[in-house]
Amino acid sequence: xxxxxxxxxxxxxxxxxxxxxxxxxxxxxxxxxxxxxxxxxxxxxxxxxxxxxxxxxxxxxxxxxxxxxxxxxxxxxxxxxxxxxxxxxxxxxxxxxxxxxxxxxxxxxxxxxxxxxxxxxxxxxxxxxxxxxxxxxxxxxxxxxxxxxx
Amino acid sequence: xxxxxxxxxxxxxxxxxxxxxxxxxxxxxxxxxxxxxxxxxxxxxxxxxxxxxxxxxxxxxxxxxxxxxxxxxxxxxxxxxxxxxxxxxxxxxxxxxxxxxxxxxxxxxxxxxxxxxxxxxxxxxxxxxxxxxxxxxxxxxxxxxxxxxxxxxxxxxxxxxxxxxxxxxxxxxxxxxxxxxxxxxxxxxxxxxxxxxxxxxxxxxxxxxxxxxxxxxxxxxxxxxxxxxxxxxxxxxxxxxxxxxxxxxxxxxxxxxxxxxxx
Numbered sequence: 001x002x003x004x005x006x007x008x009x010x011x012x013x014x015x016x017x018x019x020x021x022x023x024x025x026x027x028x029x030x031x032x033x034x035x036x037x038x039x040x041x042x043x044x045x046x047x048x049x050x051x052x053x054x055x056x057x058x059x060x061x062x063x064x065x066x067x068x069x070x071x072x073x074x075x076x077x078x079x080x081x082x083x084x085x086x087x088x089x090x091x092x093x094x095x096x097x098x099x100x101x102x103x104x105x106x107x108x109x110x111x112x113x114x115x116x117x118x119x120x121x122x123x124x125x126x127x128x129x130x131x132x133x134x135x136x137x138x139x140x141x142x143x144x145x146x147x148x149x150x
Numbered sequence: 151x152x153x154x155x156x157x158x159x160x161x162x163x164x165x166x167x168x169x170x171x172x173x174x175x176x177x178x179x180x181x182x183x184x185x186x187x188x189x190x191x192x193x194x195x196x197x198x199x200x201x202x203x204x205x206x207x208x209x210x211x212x213x214x215x216x217x218x219x220x221x222x223x224x225x226x227x228x229x230x231x232x233x234x235x236x237x238x239x240x241x242x243x244x245x246x247x248x249x250x251x252x253x254x255x256x257x258x259x260x261x262x263x264x265x266x267x268x269x270x271x272x273x274x275x276x277x278x279x280x281x282x283x284x285x286x287x288x289x290x291x292x293x294x295x296x297x298x299x300x301x302x303x304x305x306x307x308x309x310x311x312x313x314x315x316x317x318x319x320x321x322x323x324x325x326x327x328x329x330x331x332x333x334x335x336x337x338x339x340x341x342x343x344x345x346x347x348x349x350x351x352x353x354x355x356x357x358x359x360x361x362x363x364x365x366x367x368x369x370x371x372x373x374x375x376x377x378x379x380x381x382x383x384x385x386x387x388x389x390x391x392x393x394x395x396x397x398x399x400x401x402x403x404x405x406x407x408x409x410x411x412x413x
Contacts (some may be wrong), residue, residue, distance in 0.1 A: 054194070054286070057294045058187035071174075071182040073189050075348040077199035078341060097171055103179050105171035126199070126390070128347040130174060130182045147188065149195050 034061040037087040037144035044116060045148060048083050053148035061144040064094060069134035074147065076123040081150045084131050085111075085118035092141035093117055094133045101127035184351060187297055190316055191348070193238040193323040194289045199342050200327055201242065204334035208243035211326045212236070215251070216411045218258040224368035227303075227311040228410050230259045231318025234296050237276075239326060241288045246280040249288060253277060256295065263311065265302040269295050310369070313355040317372050318410070320352055321403045324379060328400030332393050341390035343399055346383040349376055368410070375406040 038059055045055050060072050076082060088094040096119045098106040106129070108121035123129070133143055200206060213236060220226040233256050240248035253276035260266045272295040279287045296319065303312035324343065331340040353376035356369050382398045383391060391399065 052286075054289060056188060056192070057290065057297050058185070060183075060185050060188055071178070073182040073184050073347075073351075075189065075191050075345055075351075077191070077195055078338070079202045080195060080199050099174045099179065101179075103174035103176065105173065126342050126344045128179075128345075130179055132174075149191075149198070 033142040034059075034144045037061070037142065038146070040087045040116060041085050041144060041146045044085060044087075044113070044118070045146060048148050051150070053081070053083060053150045055146065055148050059144055059146050061142065063140055064088070064092070064133065064135040064143050065140045066135050066137060069132050070143075071130050071132045072145070074129050074131055076126065076129050078123050078126045081120065081122045083118050083120045083148045084145065085116065085147070086133050086143050086145040087116045088135070088141050088143045090115040092135050092137075092139070094141075094143045095136050096145070097132045097134075099130045099132065101125060101129060103130075186312070186316065186355065187300065189351065190320070192289070192293050192296075193235045193319060194241070194293070196323050196327055196342065197238060197242050200330050200339060203338040203342075204330065204336050206330040206333065208239050209245060209248075211239050211329065212243075212248065213407075213411070215255070217413045218255050219262055220413060222368065223263060223308075223311060224314050225410055226259055226262055227314040228318035228368060228372060230256065230263065230299065231296075231315040231320070232322040232407055232411065233259060234292060234315070235319045235322035235326070237292045238289065238323075241285050241292065244283065244285055246283055249280040250277050253280070260299055263299075263303075264306070265299050268298050268302040272298060309358075310356070313352075313358075314368065314372065317352050317356055317376070318407075320348070321372070321375060321379075322407055324349075325400050325403035325407055328396045328398075328403065331391075331396040332400060335393045337390070337392065340392050340396045343396055344383060344390040346380050349380045349383060352376065353380070371409070372406065375402055378402040 049055060062070055064070060084096055084098060086094040086096045093115050094117055096117045098108065098119055098121055100106050106121050108119050111118040131145070133145055135141055216229070220229060233252055237249060237252040237256065240252055253273050257266055257269060257273040260269050272291060275291050276288065276295065279291055296315065299315060300312045303309070303315070328343060331343055353373060356372060379399050379402055382395050382402070385395065386392070
C-alpha cells in the first residue's frame, strides 16, 4: 500500500525534471565572426560608392591560416575600375593582391586601415583574374572580402 | 558616410609595388576558388565596359515582350535570367518605363518558379527607383533581385535552376554585347567578349546540376550554345575576339534566346 504513493511521487519528480530540462534555455549559437567584418567593409564601401563605385551584392569569407593564402577567381573587363576590400582583425590584417590572367601581380592603389586592406585597380585586359587574401603572420583569423566596380 | 570619409582621409593609400609579389603559376591560378555570386560578374559590369569604348543605342536591343509562363521550370529559369539582363539593358538605355515593365515580368516569372514572395519588395523598389530615374540604384537592385532568387533556389535545393538563371542572364548579355561590339567594329569593344573561362565556368555549373530527367533537354541545348560560344572565343588562340567572332557569338546566343523564349 505504501509503495504506490512512493512510485507516484517518484514518477512526478521524473516528469518535473524532464519538463525543467526541456524548458532550460538553449545555449545561443556562437556569433558569426564574419558579421562585424562585413559591417566594417560596408561602412568603408560607402566612401567608394560616393566615388561612383557599385558594390557587388555578395561577399566571400573564410578563415586564413598563416602561410596558406586563399584565392578567388573573378572575371574582369578591360577599362573597368575595381576595388577589392578585405577585413580581418587589427592583429591579423589580411593582405590583398590581384593577379592578371597570366598570373602576374597587378599594380594598383592600396588602402591600409585598421584591420582592413583594399586594392584598387583598373583592369588592363578582359579575362579571369585571381584575388588573393593572406594572413601576413600569426594565428589563424577570419576574413571577409567584398568588391566594387566602376 | 562621415565616418567613412574620415577613415579614408586618415588611412594610408599608396601605389602597390608589383615587384614585391611573385607570379602565380598556372596551377595556382586554376586552383582558385569560385563563388557563383562573385566569380560571375553582373551584366552591368560588361555593359559598363562597353559603354566606355562605344556608345551603343541600348534601346535598339530590346526584345518584344514574351510569355511569363513556360512548359518547364528549367526553361522558365533560363528566361528569368534573360529578363534580368533585359532589365540591365533598359537601365543602360535609361528607360524607366521599360525597366518597370521588365521588373513586373521578372516578378511574374519568379512567382511561377515559386520564389515570387522573396522578391516582391524588390519589384516595388525597382518601380520606385525607375520613377526617380535612379539608374545607379537600379543596377544594384537588379543584382540584389537576381541574388535573392538565386539564394531562394539554393535554399529549395534547386541549384540547377539557379545555374540556368545565370546562364540565361549571361547568354543574353553576350547576345547584346556581341551585337554592340560588331556594330562598333572597335577592337577595344570586341576584345571585351574574350571571356572563355567565364563561359566555361557557367557551362560547368549547369553540367554539374542533376540534368537527367526534367531539365535534360534545356540543359543540353544551353550547353550546346556554351560550347559554340567558347569555341568562337578561343578560335583566335590568344588573340581577343574580332568583329566577325563578335557576330558569331551574338548569333549563337540570339538563336538560343529566341528558341527558349518561345512557349
